[in-house]
Amino acid sequence: MNIWKINPGGQNPLWPDCYGGSYICIGWLEEFDLNTMTLASMGIKHYDSKYDNNYEFSAAQFENDPKKMINVCTKICQTCQYPLPVYGEEIDWLNKLIKTNFHSELKLVIKAPVEEYEYCLTEKMHNEFINRYVLTRCFGAPVSWPGNDISSTWSFVRDIQIGDIVIANNGTTKVFGIGIISGNYISPYSTSNPRNTTVGYCHVRYVDWIWPCNGSSQIELSNGIKAFDIKTVTRFNLDDIKTRERFNYILDQAKLVYSDLEKKSKETVMFREYHTYVDLLMKMPNMILQGPPGTGKTYYAKRIAACILGLLPTTVDMEENDEGGDFHKKRFNESTEEGFWSIVQFHPSYNYEDFVRGIEVSTPMAGGSPIYKTVNKILGLMARKALEKWKIAHTEIADPTRCYDKCEKYILIVDEINRANVASVLGELIYALEYRKCEVDTPYQIEENGRLTRKIVIPPNLYIIGTMNTADRSIGYIDYAVRRRFTFIPLLTDDRYIDLYAYPSEECKHLAKKAFKGVEGLFKKEDGTRADTLSPDFHADDVQPGHTYFMARDCETLIAKITYQLYPLLREYYKDGILVSQGDKVTINVENLEIRIDQPEDAKRLFIKIREICDRSRIRSAIAKPIASAGEDSTKETE
16 A cells, blocks of 8 residues: 555646545646556657567566567667666566676666666666656657656556555645545546546546545645655655654544554455456456355446446445435436446346347227337347447547547346346347447347337447356356356455444454354365365355355344344255265354254244354453453553
């Protein structure tokens, strides 16, 4: 976790926009999509166009044969006095060279004074050195380049990571806000960008602002506290005493604790997976989230959809908790077709006519013969609407590669996708899912735009996210032809979510962690190998109940979930042969409580027994507090 200072909006701060939109933005290079920014895009020529940048070419040579690297350096040094590349991760490349046996040989081919060469390779190259020595001598670049603009945008895109702390500064002595970076870099041409090139400062990263609560407070550095650098984007170096003092002062003024920021950072990093999956979905638009029950597959799917639509995942939380949020406003609505996402759940009787196209029967109000009409169903509706938007984007945007960013995106979530016969439900659409933009004939003729057609097209801006329960072996099988059209993302049981969950009390969290460990023991040993009670026909990652069974807002709900949801599931596992007896019984051990899986337990009695664990923990906490207080008092008396 790094700490960054970023000035939102240069000389004209855009803090109200940043705070209200939960983002941080910087300017310069507005015409560039910095996702693809390389040395070449900044005007620096590199010697092999086959690679994206100098580093990739150099690394490829270096990994195969260090001697080749010497040839590369020789080739560079024929036109310049210093080795390139000189940015970002290329520093690591230079450091690698120091450790090789070719250090002395390399020195011979570089036309530079020895002291400058040593400085070049042994110190981390900072912008001043690059500017003063390398670029100016090699390319005749002006002294002011690449100063604030290039280095700040490079750091903003390449160096800042999700989960890093960001401090929004106002000038050199004031602080607007403190937050956690929550999203990847968003280019000016992306539809999820809250700004655009016309308003400027359109290089954006989303931020969860933690302070201030209302967005209007400011912190002013006191006399004696080191002021900020004027550079727009700067990483805090906490090894520096004055920098650390400044950071601690800011936290004290904001009444924040560093450990709380660390916890928030860890939470955000876990949510980073959303953005990873979004990036993957942009490349391969059909995805299935698979895992055992209780790992949050549908939860993830909805939040991935929110990220694609340019919304924070927390907007889904707000909607589910009846606290507002924008996610429901984006939902696909058949009557108005104003939304951009929808969800459907497959089941064993679900078929092609329910999903793609089919015949609907209606009866006139005054009686008479039934009326049969061919209509698009959810996939057909969304495909048609998405295709219209795709065609408009192609008409308006000269550069076809930017259609993916500028075009409105549609997301269809298919919950429990393997509960139906997927190959039968998709039919000829299996082909259309792979070959986007290609027309496919359907069995049904439908009227669209005043003409009859059997064609259907799945455009590139329609994304499908399925969820699949890997523990259920009694339902539909996804054959290899369908599998080849989807990427499969495993969502596994993870106790980190239990550590991060906001339990109402320590007693409730204690019970959740103990119960989780007890259940995990049925599937895995402490060293991670297969437990003796798990059948050899199954893998723990496919069947171990997920962390959501152990997450609840109060103890009574948690106990009820364990008693009435988790325990019956484990009983079914035993009856289906997933869990097997070792000796004469199968049990969960939670503290001193033994829960039999191989024999039915009375639910009411089990509920009471589990609640006793919470009660005992509560009593221990109540006793511990007076003892701790007494110890503090005696210490004070001694002093």
